[in-house]
Amino acid sequence: MQISPDISLSDNGYSPQNNLHLLENEPQMIIETKGLHKVFHSSDIQTIALENINLNIEEGEFTSIMGPSGCGKSTLLHVLGMIDDPTKGDYFFMGKNVAKLSEKEKNLLRKKNIGFVFQNFNLIEDLTLWENIELPLIYQGIKKTERKRRVEEVIDRLEISHRKDLLPLQLSGGQQQRVAVARAIVGKPRLLLADEPTGNLDSMHGEELMNMLNELNKEGMTVVMVTHSQHDASYSHRIIHLFDGQIINENLNRHR
Ligand SMILES: Nc1ncnc2c1ncn2[C@@H]1O[C@H](COP(=O)(O)OP(=O)(O)O)[C@@H](O)[C@H]1O
Numbered sequence: 001m002q003i004s005p006d007i008s009l010s011d012n013g014y015s016p017q018n019n020l021h022l023l024e025n026e027p028q029m030i031i032e033t034k035g036l037h038k039v040f041h042s043s044d045i046q047t048i049a050l051e052n053i054n055l056n057i058e059e060g061e062f063t064s065i066m067g068p069s070g071c072g073k074s075t076l077l078h079v080l081g082m083i084d085d086p087t088k089g090d091y092f093f094m095g096k097n098v099a100k101l102s103e104k105e106k107n108l109l110r111k112k113n114i115g116f117v118f119q120n121f122n123l124i125e126d127l128t129l130w131e132n133i134e135l136p137l138i139y140q141g142i143k144k145t146e147r148k149r150r151v152e153e154v155i156d157r158l159e160i161s162h163r164k165d166l167l168p169l170q171l172s173g174g175q176q177q178r179v180a181v182a183r184a185i186v187g188k189p190r191l192l193l194a195d196e197p198t199g200n201l202d203s204m205h206g207e208e209l210m211n212m213l214n215e216l217n218k219e220g221m222t223v224v225m226v227t228h229s230q231h232d233a234s235y236s237h238r239i240i241h242l243f244d245g246q247i248i249n250e251n252l253n254r255h256r
C-alpha cells in the first residue's frame with residue numbers, strides 16, 4: 001500500500017503554519033497530573049482503573065511504572081498519551097491543560113511530541129514493516145530521503161532490516177515488538193511512552209533495547225516505561241509502584 005504524504009498530512013491537519021508544537025517558554029515539567037481518576041463502566045460493572053494519581057515528570061526523566069496485572073498501568077499510559085481521557089482530574093502536558101484542547105490540537109500535539117509503544121503493538125496489518133515505521137515521519141511532513149535515512153538507521157539498530165518488506169502477521173511476536181518500538185522512536189519524540197516494551201523479547205534483544213532507550217534518554221528524550229522486570233526498571237531514575245489504581249510507593253534509583 002502506498003501512502004501519499006499529501007493525503008496523510010491533510011488527514012491529521014498538519015500544516016507548516018500550524019506551530020502549536022513550538023512553545024516560546026518551554027516548561028520544565030513535561031507531565032503534571034492532579035487527582036486523575038479513570039472509571040470504566042461496562043454493562044453493570046464499574047471498574048476504578050485509576051484513583052487520585054498525582055504525578056510530576058520533568059523533561060529528561062526516565063520513569064518506570066510497576067505493579068501487578070490489572071492495577072492500571074496501561075490505562076495510565078493511555079491517559080498520559082492522550083489516547084484516553086480521565087474521568088476526573090487534570091492533566092497538563094508541556095504546560096497545556098489537555099481537557100481544554102480540541103481533538104485536532106490533541107492529535108497534533110501527540111504526533112509532534114509523543115511516541116507510543118502499545119502492549120499489543122497496534123501495527124497496521126496491511127502495511128509492511130518499513131511502511132509502519134515510516135508512517136510517523138510522513139505525519140511529521142519529513143522529506144522522503146530523510147525518511148529513508150531515519151528508518152534505515154532504526155531498523156539496522158533493532159536488527160529487523162532483512163524483514164523490511166514483510167507484513168506484521170508474517171513476523172514473530174518479538175519482531176513485531178521491535179517494529180512497534182522502531183515506529184515509536186523514529187520521529188525522535190520528546191516523550192516516549194512504552195508499555196512493557198521488552199515483554200516479548202529474548203534477553204539479548206531486551207538488553208539491546210534497554211541500552212537504546214538509555215541512550216535516547218541521555219540525549220534528552222523523556223521515557224515513561226511500564227515493566228515487570230526489576231532489571232529493566234534499574235535503567236530508570238525513578239520507579240513508581242501502582243496497586244489497585246493508586247500510586248502506593250515511589251523509589252529513586254541512586255545508581256543512575
Ligand atoms: N476499556 C476498558 N473497559 C473496561 N474495563 C477496562 C478497560 N480497560 C481496562 N479496564 C480495566 O481497568 C483495570 C486496569 O486495567 P489496565 O490498565 O489494563 O491494567 P494493567 O495494564 O496494569 O494490567 C482492569 O481491571 C481492567 O480490566
Ligand SMILES: [Mg+2]
Nearest residue numbers: 073074075119
Ligand atoms: Mg497493561
